[in-house]
Amino acid sequence: MRNFIYVAPPSIEDAIGELRRGEARPLAGGTDLLPQLREGRRNADRIVDLKRIPDLSAIRPLPEGGVAIGAAASATSVARHAVIAARYPAIAASARLLGSVQVQNRASLGGNVCNAAPSADVVPALICHEAYAHIAGASGRRRTPLENLFAGPGRTVLQADEVLTALSLAAVRQRSATTYLRFTPRREMDIAIAGVAVRIDLAEDRSIALARIALASVGPTPLRAMSAEGLLLGNRLDRDLSLAAAGAAANDDAQPISDTRASADYRRSLVEVLTRRGLVACARTLDMVLDLT
Amino acid sequence: MKMLLSCRINAEEHAVLVDPRDTLLELLRERIGLTGSKEGCGNGNCGSCTVLLDGAPVNACLVLALEVAGRDVVTIEGVARAGELHPIQSALVEAGGTQCGFCTPGIVLAAKALLDANSAPSEDDIRQAIAGNLCRCTGYGKIVDAIATAAKHLRGG
Numbered sequence: 001m002r003n004f005i006y007v008a009p010p011s012i013e014d015a016i017g018e019l020r021r022g023e024a025r026p027l028a029g030g031t032d033l034l035p036q037l038r039e040g041r042r043n044a045d046r047i048v049d050l051k052r053i054p055d056l057s058a059i060r061p062l063p064e065g066g067v068a069i070g071a072a073a074s075a076t077s078v079a080r081h082a083v084i085a086a087r088y089p090a091i092a093a094s095a096r097l098l099g100s101v102q103v104q105n106r107a108s109l110g111g112n113v114c115n116a117a118p119s120a121d122v123v124p125a126l127i128c129h130e131a132y133a134h135i136a137g138a139s140g141r142r143r144t145p146l147e148n149l150f151a152g153p154g155r156t157v158l159q160a161d162e163v164l165t166a167l168s169l170a171a172v173r174q175r176s177a178t179t180y181l182r183f184t185p186r187r188e189m190d191i192a193i194a195g196v197a198v199r200i201d202l203a204e205d206r207s208i209a210l211a212r213i214a215l216a217s218v219g220p221t222p223l224r225a226m227s228a229e230g231l232l233l234g235n236r237l238d239r240d241l242s243l244a245a246a247g248a249a250a251n252d253d254a255q256p257i258s259d260t261r262a263s264a265d266y267r268r269s270l271v272e273v274l275t276r277r278g279l280v281a282c283a284r285t286l287d288m289v290l291d292l293t
Numbered sequence: 294m295k296m297l298l299s300c301r302i303n304a305e306e307h308a309v310l311v312d313p314r315d316t317l318l319e320l321l322r323e324r325i326g327l328t329g330s331k332e333g334c335g336n337g338n339c340g341s342c343t344v345l346l347d348g349a350p351v352n353a354c355l356v357l358a359l360e361v362a363g364r365d366v367v368t369i370e371g372v373a374r375a376g377e378l379h380p381i382q383s384a385l386v387e388a389g390g391t392q393c394g395f396c397t398p399g400i401v402l403a404a405k406a407l408l409d410a411n412s413a414p415s416e417d418d419i420r421q422a423i424a425g426n427l428c429r430c431t432g433y434g435k436i437v438d439a440i441a442t443a444a445k446h447l448r449g450g
Contacts, residue, residue: 001314003313003314004313004314005294005313006296006313006357006359008359008360008362027357027360029355030355030356030357030360031337031352031355034316034336034337034354034355034356034357035335035336035337035355038335038336047313047357049357049359049360051360076349099337099425100337100340100424100425100426101350101403101406101421101422101424101425102337102340102343102350102351102352102355102403102425103337103352103355103425105346105349105350105351106351106352106355106356188421188424189338189424189425
């Protein structure tokens with residue numbers, strides 16, 4: 001491992017100052033970064049530990065009803081947070097998929113996002129909850145919808161002197177359900193070969209007022225299944241639309257490649273099945289009776 | 294450039310000079326001389342280096358030594374009291390839940406964190422808690438049994 005300097009600044013402003021000095025990298029949980037540094041897959045001459053900045057580890061309800069998750073908050077603290085466990089169960093469940101208990105005690109949602117693995121387990125549910133990435137840098141603060149943060153495998157649109165400070169979630173509406181399903185060859189400690197998060201909000205007449213479907217491991221970045229979402233919007237899942245049609249649309253929306261872990265065709269089929277199952281799970285949460293034939 | 298690190302390890306205050314690249318595992322094994330924590334994979338998959346950081350199990354190979362400044366670390370050497378094995382350790386011995394022993398320190402600490410938080414875990418809770426600890430000898434059955442036995446013992450059963 002190349003020699004580096006370790007600093008643990010007390011504020012975001014100080015952290016940005018440190019990030020402007022040489023080849024610096026922010027450190028949150030370190031569960032991705034440390035092996036990458038050791039194996040030379042990423043390099044740094046300055047490690048900027050964000051965990052001594054109180055705001056970055058905080059989880060706070062927002063005045064308009066959502067929640068802001070500090071970028072360095074551990075997966076364990078997110079999964080155990082009362083508001084997240086109660087109102088955002090798909091995010092709590094996704095946080096519990098990040099490796100082992102040991103990894104969850106260190107790994108942050110912000111780090112999982114910034115590492116930008118197409119398979120990142122926390123990302124699809126965050127996208128379904130309309131997450132914004134809040135960014136601070138030398139030129140000020142900005143925010144972007146989370147799905148626009150990714151530039152490719154392992155790459156984000158963050159500049160070298162910018163740091164992700166928080167992920168904010170939209171308020172949960174009435175008659176809303178979200179679920180994240182993934183397929184892994186092994187039950188524990190494995191990387192998804194396809195992951196699908198599904199969110200359905202119902203209007204008073206039980207038609208679909210909002211549909212969000214986000215996919216992992218089936219493209220260069222996490223992505224939304226826009227045609228499947230469009231197909232669902234305004235329809236009634238229990239009357240107008242077959243689950244098969246929504247699944248098939250998500251299959252078309254996926255952009256998988258074949259690699260050592262799965263073929264592109266297999267990944268597309270998984271997206272189709274997981275989308276159907278995700279819709280069924282949401283429908284059950286919303287007390288809908290579906291014709292599953 | 295070496296930096297001075299102060300932290301608590303097994304209830305003892307330590308002040309040591311460390312290289313910023315040193316992991317917590319290297320600090321424990323090479324600078325403090327506590328070799329009970331093992332390096333298996335060195336990238337957070339095997340759990341052999343599990344220690345408790347402020348009571349929570351972590352992979353010591355994925356933590357920089359400097360990250361534990363001012364914090365509390367418990368290693369396998371801090372688990373037995375006055376020469377008396379912890380009930381989890383005794384149960385592993387009795388059940389035959391340890392063979393080559395390389396994974397055992399990590400298993401004991403992962404199990405201790407579970408039982409400290411949940412005195413009556415289900416089999417599923419136990420398997421989840423040690424999912425990050427690989428054992429290539431036992432097949433896990435006897436480890437799971439031993440942790441359940443230790444939980445019962447700690448509850449006073």
